[in-house]
Amino acid sequence: MSFERRSLETLALLHRIVLTHAPVALASSFGAEDMVLTDLIARNALPVDVFTLDTGRLPGETYALMERVREHYGLPIEVYYPDGRALEAYVRDHGINAFYRSTVLRRRCCAIRKTEPLSRALAGRRAWITGLRRAQGVTRQDIDLEEHDPVHGLPKFNPLVEWSDADVWGYIRARRVPYNPLHDRGYPSIGCAPCTRAVEPGEDIRAGRWWWESAEHKECGLHRRPLDVAVRVEHTELRP
Numbered sequence: 642m643s644f645e646r647r648s649l650e651t652l653a654l655l656h657r658i659v660l661t662h663a664p665v666a667l668a669s670s671f672g673a674e675d676m677v678l679t680d681l682i683a684r685n686a687l688p689v690d691v692f693t694l695d696t697g698r699l700p701g702e703t704y705a706l707m708e709r710v711r712e713h714y715g716l717p718i719e720v721y722y723p724d725g726r727a728l729e730a731y732v733r734d735h736g737i738n739a740f741y742r743s744t745v746l747r748r749r750c751c752a753i754r755k756t757e758p759l760s761r762a763l764a765g766r767r768a769w770i771t772g773l774r775r776a777q778g779v780t781r782q783d784i785d786l787e788e789h790d791p792v793h794g795l796p797k798f799n800p801l802v803e804w805s806d807a808d809v810w811g812y813i814r815a816r817r818v819p820y821n822p823l824h825d826r827g828y829p830s831i832g833c834a835p836c837t838r839a840v841e842p843g844e845d846i847r848a849g850r851w852w853w854e855s856a857e858h859k860e861c862g863l864h865r866r867p868l869d870v871a872v873r874v875e876h877t878e879l880r881p
């Protein structure tokens with residue numbers, strides 16, 4: 642399927658989500674997939690809030706892109722930060738780079754810098770949207786278009802679930818969508834600077850995330866699988 646056809650189908654799906662689940666928000670980390678969704682939302686003036694979680698450890702390129710997105714699209718980006726006291730206590734007790742020492746400490750850092758702010762970002766929403774794709778690696782091969790997020794008690798939509806790498810980059814290049822220049826330097830997946838590195842050609846897309854851990858641990862808690870109750874919905878159910 643061409644990316645143009647995928648784009649039209651995804652736009653129809655976004656319209657349907659807005660109609661049935663407002664208020665709804667896109668969780669963006671300014672990765673390539675998030676930029677495709679942001680472009681679709683902005684071009685079509687869809688009433689979808691865009692938020693991001695500023696962990697305080699993001700690469701400079703991501704902060705620069707955040708500003709570029711604001712200017713390019715005129716979109717207000719909601720930015721959520723970690724709880725200052727929890728972060729201060731963690732750094733006091735374990736040090737600034739404790740995530741390298743154990744998976745437990747790494748997950749605690751992600752919980753403070755990402756998971757707790759996500760809960761605040763989702764408060765008052767009736768659904769959230771992500772750029773997750775099945776092709777993004779071993780931890781994401783069983784995701785569905787619509788899932789139930791039991792932590793926040795919300796439907797979670799992954800409209801790009803079936804998009805390939807070629808679909809994403811075809812869209813970005815054809816529509817001249819701004820993107821993170823780290824993608825051109827071997828970073829298919831971009832998170833916090835100390836926990837992300839470039840991958841070799843042919844490596845798993847998420848091989849550069851928490852590279853010191855085994856593959857099944859490579860989630861930060863925002864999208865940990867399996868969700869307790871996955872709701873499988875045929876795509877046709879969501880199309881007009």
Ligand code: SF4
Nearest residue numbers: 740750751754833836
């Ligand atoms: S990705 Fe690394 S720095 Fe970022 S929140 Fe998780 S452990 Fe902390």
